Amino acid sequence: MQLRPHPALTNLVRHYLVLDGASTAASVHRLFADGNTGLVFNLNNATLCTTDAAPAQHTCWVYGQVSTYHDLLLTGSINWVVAVLQPYAAYHVWGIPATEWLNGLFPAAEVLGREVTTITNRLANAQDVHDRVRLLDNFFLQAIDKEPNPDPLIVQAVQYINSRHGIVSVESLLKSLPVNERTLERKFKLHIGITPKRLVDVIRLTHSAKRMQRISGRLLTGVAYDSGYFDQAHFIKEFKKYTGITPHQYHAQAHPLALNFLRL
Template sequence: MQIAPPAILTSLVKHFLVLENDSPAQQHHRLSPDGHAGMVFYYKARFSAFSNTGPVHPRSFVYGQISQFHDLASGGAIGMLVVVLQPYALQTLTGILAHTFTDQLISLPDIFGAAGSQLEEKIVLAENDQQRLQLIQHFLIHKLQQHPAAGRLLTAAMAHIQQQHGLMQVGQLIQTLHISERQLERQFRAHVGLTPKQFLRTMRFQYLLKCIQQTPEASLTQLAYETGYYDQAHFIHEFKQLAGITPTQYLTQTRLLAINFMQLPA
């Protein structure tokens, strides 16, 4: 279930997600890059990394941008609330440079100390999703008042990239924003956690996934061409790098919980 944030949080939060699965059986999932960092709060069983013998996720954590797919395993009924942040919001939330979090997850108590521990405990004790959302929103509003939001340059860059669905070159972005490549790179590392080139690659991939979902009758070759993948071999190679499977397998062998979060066959 996807939930829009209140107006006061739209500069920080893209949306909230509530994900639940009551199956007690072990299941495998895969998370692909989507251009967003976020926060996760578990209130039932937790995912572990890669297999049921891998390290179990903290009860709550902040995760950074991911540059490749990540595999997860669950061994019980999962209940989690995810805060999907705006691409440039991680430093505003934490006061820490965004590239510190790239391909990492860090527990809330490790970042926010006692305030993180208290929020984590309240989420576990909350009786329903509405209570959990209220607790998290109150916490985020407080953090928004503590750290400055991303500047106009970065928000303008994001607006332009999203308008073009990532189908552009870094040079075009530099020309549009009238800044140097070094300035742009520094802003992206600090606030997004990826280089501009990496972020454009991720956004183009996300646009491709949306096109696949919205026009399932279209051929993959046609969709690849329309989303800027002009070489079939490059298209398949990049898809496998970011999703871990081929485009055909994505269509036929997965159950999507979100556009970039899939349940893999047993």
Template sequence: MQIAPPKHLSSYIRHFIFLENAGDDCKNLRLFTDGSTGLILSDSQNLYTGVSENPVPSSFFYGQPGKFKDFTAKGSFSMIAVVFQPYFFNILLNISAKEAKDQIISAEDILKSELLPFQESLLAGKNPKVIITELAHFFTKFLSEKISSDHALIKAVQQLMLKHKGSVSSKELEQFTGYSERHLERKFENYIGLTPKKYGSIIRLHHFINLMKKSNESESIAGLSYDAGYTDQSHLIKDFKSYIGLTPKQYQKTENKLAVNFIELRK
């Protein structure tokens, strides 16, 4: 279940996601980059990551994923994901997005016990929509009304890149911002954790995924990749494997797409 945030939070939170598993079976989940960071709240400690299945905190923030990250959920669980706009991680936690890239950070290490009531509500089986409404109130109260000029700039550049489906040249960004390519790169890495070029490639990839979802079976991968702005199909497949760990056809065959950047893998 994916839920949009209140309008006043849409500049900071992309959406909320509720997931649950009522059985005792294991689920293999993959989180891949869509340019966003976020927060995972869970009612259990049955979530593991990596081949060695290292346990992760029941509630944690995740930094900008450089590529995909696999999790194993063992047994029953209820989980809420808060998917941030790329720059909100920096605003909320006052941490360089570049330094937090690919990191999992325990929520208790940053917000102490402030998120504990939401975990307890999940454990008690409270209506997830009510919990998400309460989370929205929490972020509204927590969020400072003072947004720096840098944050406003990064948001404006992000909107420009989204408008053009990621196809914005360095020269165009220089003209739009008045900053040199390297200066803008440093700002982007600090606030989003990626360079503009890398972020643009992720936007383009998700534009292709949206085209693929809307297409019919007669439309070729090659044709859709061209429509998405790729110069050749091999470039698309390289990006797909790098960011998602699958080919476009393997992704198409994935049945349980939980969110735009979250899928269940079948073994």
């Protein structure tokens, strides 16, 4: 279930995502890039870790940009509220260079302090989903009280890419902005953690995944062309590079927790 944040948070929070499922034995889930960062509030007993690490149970995880796919081991009862943030939001709110979050899945309390534990406890004790949204809105509104507006150049760049579903070139992006390529790339690394070209590729792939979720049958050629790929072979190659599976495998996936988080 996706829920909208307070209107004043539009440039910070894309949406809140509620994931609630039955208890599960240890199972491997694949996470791949969708261009966003965020906080995962763990309101039950789920544990989450990379497949080569010991299981860890935390009340909240924070994640950054993902440059490639990762396999994570998930156990326990899933009762999560995910604050899906804009690509640049983590740097704007907490001031940590986005490159330091790259490929990271961290216990949030270690990175952001005691306030994350407080909000997680309040979310767990909330009466319903509407109370949880109100708590999250207040949490983020207080976080941006002193500096409500992110870098306008970065916001404009991300909006331009999103509005065209990633079917843009870096050259056309630069023509739409009062900035040169070197400065834009430096700002992207600081605010978002990846290059403009990488974000373009990720957003295009994300929109292709959304298109696949809306169609039935196995004819995915139209998705390739609608998503701006040269042909089906190019689409398959790019999709597998970022997700580790083919578009057909993704389309047949029966157990997605979220667009970019799939049970294998």
